Amino acid sequence: MTNTAAIIGGGVIGGGWAARFLLNGWNVRISDLDPQAERKISEVLNNARRSLPGLSDAALPPEGKITFCGSIEEAVSGAGWVQESVPERLEIKQEVYARIQALTGNDVIIGSSTSGFRPSELTRGAAHPGAIMVCHPFNPVYLLPLVELVTSEAASATQIADARAVLTGLGMYPLHLRKEIDAHVADRFLEAVWREALWLVRDGIATTEEIDNAIRYGFGIRWAQMGLFETYRVAGGEAGMRHFMAQFGPALKWPWTKLMDVPEFTDELVDLIAGQSDEQSGHHSIRDLERIRDNNLVCMMRALKSQNQGAGALLNEHEAQMRAGTVLAALADDIEDASQPVVTIHRAVPLDWTDYNGHMNEARYLDAFGLATDRFMELIGCDAAYIASGGSYFTAETHIRHLDEVHAGTVITVRTRVLAGGGKKMHLWHEMYDGDRVLATGEHFLLHVDLATRRSAPAGPDVDAALRRFADAQAGLPLPEGAGAAIRAPR
Amino acid sequence: MTNTAAIIGGGVIGGGWAARFLLNGWNVRISDLDPQAERKISEVLNNARRSLPGLSDAALPPEGKITFCGSIEEAVSGAGWVQESVPERLEIKQEVYARIQALTGNDVIIGSSTSGFRPSELTRGAAHPGAIMVCHPFNPVYLLPLVELVTSEAASATQIADARAVLTGLGMYPLHLRKEIDAHVADRFLEAVWREALWLVRDGIATTEEIDNAIRYGFGIRWAQMGLFETYRVAGGEAGMRHFMAQFGPALKWPWTKLMDVPEFTDELVDLIAGQSDEQSGHHSIRDLERIRDNNLVCMMRALKSQNQGAGALLNEHEAQMRAGTVLAALADDIEDASQPVVTIHRAVPLDWTDYNGHMNEARYLDAFGLATDRFMELIGCDAAYIASGGSYFTAETHIRHLDEVHAGTVITVRTRVLAGGGKKMHLWHEMYDGDRVLATGEHFLLHVDLATRRSAPAGPDVDAALRRFADAQAGLPLPEGAGAAIRAPR
Numbered sequence: 017m018t019n020t021a022a023i024i025g026g027g028v029i030g031g032g033w034a035a036r037f038l039l040n041g042w043n044v045r046i047s048d049l050d051p052q053a054e055r056k057i058s059e060v061l062n063n064a065r066r067s068l069p070g071l072s073d074a075a076l077p078p079e080g081k082i083t084f085c086g087s088i089e090e091a092v093s094g095a096g097w098v099q100e101s102v103p104e105r106l107e108i109k110q111e112v113y114a115r116i117q118a119l120t121g122n123d124v125i126i127g128s129s130t131s132g133f134r135p136s137e138l139t140r141g142a143a144h145p146g147a148i149m150v151c152h153p154f155n156p157v158y159l160l161p162l163v164e165l166v167t168s169e170a171a172s173a174t175q176i177a178d179a180r181a182v183l184t185g186l187g188m189y190p191l192h193l194r195k196e197i198d199a200h201v202a203d204r205f206l207e208a209v210w211r212e213a214l215w216l217v218r219d220g221i222a223t224t225e226e227i228d229n230a231i232r233y234g235f236g237i238r239w240a241q242m243g244l245f246e247t248y249r250v251a252g253g254e255a256g257m258r259h260f261m262a263q264f265g266p267a268l269k270w271p272w273t274k275l276m277d278v279p280e281f282t283d284e285l286v287d288l289i290a291g292q293s294d295e296q297s298g299h300h301s302i303r304d305l306e307r308i309r310d311n312n313l314v315c316m317m318r319a320l321k322s323q324n325q326g327a328g329a330l331l332n333e334h335e336a337q338m339r340a341g342t343v344l345a346a347l348a349d350d351i352e353d354a355s356q357p358v359v360t361i362h363r364a365v366p367l368d369w370t371d372y373n374g375h376m377n378e379a380r381y382l383d384a385f386g387l388a389t390d391r392f393m394e395l396i397g398c399d400a401a402y403i404a405s406g407g408s409y410f411t412a413e414t415h416i417r418h419l420d421e422v423h424a425g426t427v428i429t430v431r432t433r434v435l436a437g438g439g440k441k442m443h444l445w446h447e448m449y450d451g452d453r454v455l456a457t458g459e460h461f462l463l464h465v466d467l468a469t470r471r472s473a474p475a476g477p478d479v480d481a482a483l484r485r486f487a488d489a490q491a492g493l494p495l496p497e498g499a500g501a502a503i504r505a506p507r
Numbered sequence: 508m509t510n511t512a513a514i515i516g517g518g519v520i521g522g523g524w525a526a527r528f529l530l531n532g533w534n535v536r537i538s539d540l541d542p543q544a545e546r547k548i549s550e551v552l553n554n555a556r557r558s559l560p561g562l563s564d565a566a567l568p569p570e571g572k573i574t575f576c577g578s579i580e581e582a583v584s585g586a587g588w589v590q591e592s593v594p595e596r597l598e599i600k601q602e603v604y605a606r607i608q609a610l611t612g613n614d615v616i617i618g619s620s621t622s623g624f625r626p627s628e629l630t631r632g633a634a635h636p637g638a639i640m641v642c643h644p645f646n647p648v649y650l651l652p653l654v655e656l657v658t659s660e661a662a663s664a665t666q667i668a669d670a671r672a673v674l675t676g677l678g679m680y681p682l683h684l685r686k687e688i689d690a691h692v693a694d695r696f697l698e699a700v701w702r703e704a705l706w707l708v709r710d711g712i713a714t715t716e717e718i719d720n721a722i723r724y725g726f727g728i729r730w731a732q733m734g735l736f737e738t739y740r741v742a743g744g745e746a747g748m749r750h751f752m753a754q755f756g757p758a759l760k761w762p763w764t765k766l767m768d769v770p771e772f773t774d775e776l777v778d779l780i781a782g783q784s785d786e787q788s789g790h791h792s793i794r795d796l797e798r799i800r801d802n803n804l805v806c807m808m809r810a811l812k813s814q815n816q817g818a819g820a821l822l823n824e825h826e827a828q829m830r831a832g833t834v835l836a837a838l839a840d841d842i843e844d845a846s847q848p849v850v851t852i853h854r855a856v857p858l859d860w861t862d863y864n865g866h867m868n869e870a871r872y873l874d875a876f877g878l879a880t881d882r883f884m885e886l887i888g889c890d891a892a893y894i895a896s897g898g899s900y901f902t903a904e905t906h907i908r909h910l911d912e913v914h915a916g917t918v919i920t921v922r923t924r925v926l927a928g929g930g931k932k933m934h935l936w937h938e939m940y941d942g943d944r945v946l947a948t949g950e951h952f953l954l955h956v957d958l959a960t961r962r963s964a965p966a967g968p969d970v971d972a973a974l975r976r977f978a979d980a981q982a983g984l985p986l987p988e989g990a991g992a993a994i995r996a997p998r
Contacts, residue, residue, distance in 0.1 A: 028742065028744060154725040154726065154729070155742050160724065160725055160728070160729065161724045161725075162720070162721060162724035162725030164721070189720065189724045191713070191717055191720055191721055191724075193712055193713060194711055194712055194713060194714075195710070195711060195712050197707075197710070197712050201707060201712060201713050201717070201718060201721045202721045202722070202725050202726055204703050204707070205700050205703055205704075205721075205722070205726070206726060208699040208700060208702075208703045209696050209699060209700065209735060210735070210755070211699075212695050212696055212699045213696075213735055213736070216688075216692060216695070219686070219688070220685055220686060221684055221685055221686050221688050221692060222682070222684060222685060222692050223685075224736035224737075225736075226682055226692070227692060227734065227735060227736060228733060228734025228735060228736050228737050229653070229680065229682055229734065230653060230655070230682055230692045230693045230696075230734075231693070231696070231730050231734040231735055232730060232731055232732060232733060232734045232817045232818065233651065233652045233653035233680045233682075233817070233818050233821065234645040234651055234652075234653030234693050235645065235693055235696070235697060236727065236730035236731045236732075236734060237651070237731040237804060237807060237808065237817070237818055238645070238651065238800075238804070239722050239723060239727035239730065239731070240723055240727045240728040240730070240731035240807060241723060241727075241800065241803035241804065241807065242719065242723060242800060242803070243718065243719025243720065243721075243722040243723045243727060244700060244701070244704055244718060244719060244722055245704070245715040245716075245718060245719050245780070245783075245784055245787070246715075246719050246784075246787065246788060246796070247800075249784050249788065249793075249796065250793060250796045250797055250800055251519065251646050252793075253519060253793055254793055256781070257780065257781040257784045257785070258777055258781045261777050261780060261781065262777070264701070286749055286752050286753070289736070289748065289752060290747070290748040290749045290752065292736075293736055293737075293740050293748045294748070296736070296737065297737060297740065302740075302741060302743075302744055302745050305737070305740065305741045306741055308814070308816060309729075309732065309733060309738075309741055311814050311816075312732035312733070312810075312811060312814055312816050312817065313728060313729070313732065315810035315811065315813060315814055316728060316731060316732065316807045316810050316811065317728065318810070319803075319806035319807050319809070319810040319859065320803060320806065320807065322806060322859065323799070323802050323803055323806055325799060325802075325803050326723045326724070326728070326803065327723065327724050327728055330724065368810065368813065377877070378873070378877050378902045378905075379870060379871075379873040379874040379877045380870075382869070382870040382873040382905075382907075383870040386868070386869050386870045410909070411869045411909055412908065412909055413906070413907065413908050413909070413994050414869075414873075414905070414906070414907040414909075415904070415905070415906045415907075415993070415994055416873075416904065416905040416906075417903065417904050418901070418902055418903055418904070418905075421961065443994070459994050460994075461994045461995070470912070500993050500994065500995075501993055502906070502991050502992055502993035503904050503906055503934070503950050503951075503952045503991060504952070504991075
């Protein structure tokens with residue numbers, strides 16, 4: 017059964033939640049008083065649709081259905097999760113919870129997107145206080161995995177486990193705080209940095225652009241992958257974390273931040289900062305900046321995915337969950353009919369595979385075919401465990417025909433046929449489709465290799481048998497058009 | 508003439524400077540009292556050699572020569588730049604400057620790696636105060652571009668311009684502060700976040716690992732590409748920066764950070780943090796963590812490079828400088844002898860092209876050949892301006908033979924031959940070498956395309972003539988072994 021999420025309060029954050037639920041296969045019911053809500057949310061959805069589906073190397077489930085509702089009560093009807101992103105005023109939030117919980121019980125979690133309020137404040141006077149918890153996300157909600165989960169004492173272990181399961185299922189990382197505190201964890205850091213930045217601009221030490229550069233060319237990119245403590249652990253070197261801390265202890269007594277005081281928030285300061293920000297990037301529209309940001313985030317997260325680190329390690333974990341139970345998770349033994357090509361790739365084209373026009377780059381066709389080959393190898397038992405035991409297939413030759421173009425976000429399918437196989441050899445034929453449209457073909461000749469000597473050697477008996485099963489069953493198929501062909505002779 | 512840098516004080520920071528100068532073609536002379544300095548610096552150099560050369564898509568100049576010296580005076584002899592990274596004690600630094608400036612004049616810049624001292628403090632009593640300036644880098648110095656440049660009133664415009672030129676030439680981004688301030692800019696943010704993080708751990712809100720996750724799964728990865736103000740500009744949406752600030756003004760009065768106070772730096776707090784950090788990653792050695800960090804940084808910076816954003820935009824600027832004047836910068840008209848294959852790629856294999864064993868991935872061979880094709884297109888005048896005018900070549904077919912393996916850091920060369928060309932067609936043959944060792948061949952058939960209709964169309968007359976010049980001059984060469992070949996027939 018398809019799950020349904022009620023989104024109470026649209027805007028950038030509510031819209032981001034709507035996009036994350038919808039693109040992960042949930043139905044979404046939205047309540048927002050703003051007559052512009054539908055337009056605003058559709059803009060967030062457009063951004064999400066171009067960036068999220070290709071982020072992972074596994075296909076997302078089919079999109080759910082989105083409904084705009086006339087009231088909170090209508091939106092909540094039938095919902096298994098309610099996400100509240102109304103303005104940051106406690107009395108408004110409490111009233112919204114009362115209206116929701118007139119219709120829902122202890123089993124329907126209400127996640128609050130609040131940046132600052134503690135759950136003990138949010139749940140005061142509620143009918144089902146345990147079901148109300150802070151689920152504070154980060155913009156853009158459809159891409160960034162962090163969600164701060166803060167629960168009150170009324171929350172049961174089951175309610176907390178349910179909330180974790182839903183958030184993890186959306187590809188998010190629920191950080192469950194050990195205790196509640198104003199502004200949770202991340203926004204306390206943001207507030208500290210914001211206050212210091214206001215001083216630096218006000219005192220004329222650096223402009224907004226210079227401060228942004230100080231962050232993104234230095235500690236920002238360092239924190240993106242390891243955070244604060246791990247970065248310092250590495251910097252401390254062999255002497256260890258205690259030694260590092262001993263060095264930096266004295267600085268706590270030095271005037272190295274102005275945070276012992278708060279700058280006065282005058283019109284002059286606002287004008288100074290807004291003016292510098294216009295100077296820095298007023299030539300870009302906000303829509304442009306959103307696309308630039310999302311491209312950057314997707315490309316960096318996928319770079320980290322290749323290293324299985326940071327946000328990329330989360331992506332890999334989520335992908336493993338998504339693959340479980342899909343057709344691509346089947347093993348060769350489960351494929352009863354080996355006589356037809358098998359689906360080895362079914363995924364959206366990610367932003368980092370495309371050029372500035374949004375078309376898939378030439379070299380990325382080989383990435384896709386390489387992934388298809390990896391997947392076929394897994395199918396015949398040449399999986400991570402087999403490779404760790406010392407054998408694998410290496411590609412010796414590749415012949416790609418580029419037949420048509422494809423854009424970021426398009427779901428491509430690769431079907432793989434075995435032209436020949438057995439002993440040291442494996443000869444594969446991949447066809448890449450967008451629906452019925454053939455985009456490219458890839459012919460690949462691989463040799464099985466002993467990873468110790470890095471020389472060719474026969475495959476292990478199980479892998480060999482699984483490969484021969486496909487090769488024999490498919491031997492009767494007609495030779496695909498283009499197979500065994502050379503690039504036309506140059507003379 | 509090769510430039511020479513004197514590195515006064517080794518360690519992680521001094522070693523990082525040594526690596527950055529050396530790998531950018533400077534000779535380096537090191538003075539450090541620590542008998543372990545040579546070992547420690549060689550470890551930093553090993554890290555730098557595996558990560559920096561492939562970071563850019565242009566080859567670095569040949570490495571300079573490294574010399575370990577017995578004294579500051581010996582190290583400084585003949586140096587055009589002195590980088591001081593001795594311990595953070597003002598009297599030690601001032602004494603070092605006195606010894607250096609007994610031998611150097613106003614023209615030799617002394618960059619100080621100090622995190623905290625202001626130039627007016629550093630230069631007090633110096634013989635040539637204008638030559639002493641803060642050049643504060645970020646670890647790992649060989650990869651991160653940020654360097655905070657803070658000058659005293661004694662520094663002349665020429666001295667500042669010279670310092671900028673040297674740092675920019677090293678691929679760094681000198682952020683010249685408008686005024687001096689304790690701890691410059693970036694470390695003020697780091698100090699603010701550090702203090703807040705100490706509170707959060709001490710008060711049991713989150714562990715070191717949870718705090719690291721709160722950073723790297725949320726605002727850390729956001730800051731890595733845009734910094735603070737630009738991120739808020741985007742979040743503020745169409746309503747603009749003033750509106751955003753008006754929303755967040757009130758929070759300045761709320762207890763959203765504990766930075767109005769400083770935590771007591773007790774043994775218990777040190778034990779708590781060091782213990783949590785051991786729990787988090789004590790199973791990794793510091794060397795492992797350094798490699799993980801550097802892999803992540805290189806992959807993220809190269810991801811940003813593909814988008815021409817953030818640290819990636821800096822890489823592209825530096826690359827354009829490095830290419831100017833190299834053999835790869837020549838235009839086709841400058842190539843007097845068109846009868847031989849031309850060098851189209853000369854670069855180190857970057858970390859993001861390799862698998863977990865450090866071997867170049869199958870699909871990256873096509874990346875390299877794709878770059879070689881792009882470069883050849885530029886050579887015949889199919890450059891950015893021509894493409895913007897509406898024409899380009901698209902690859903229709905590719906045939907790659909993988910002949911040998913190559914590791915990250917290896918400098919590869921691609922030589923490109925024209926097998927045929929003219930009208931709509933271009934048939935290229937790339938050979939990839941590590942020295943004399945052939946790694947792979949790539950045969951590519953391309954069609955010239957009208958970018959408006961995305962259908963094949965004849966190339967413009969100048970491009971066509973330049974292509975035919977190569978095709979005609981190379982028509983007499985013997986057909987390369989493997990050209991025009993099919994993958995062996997499957998039956």
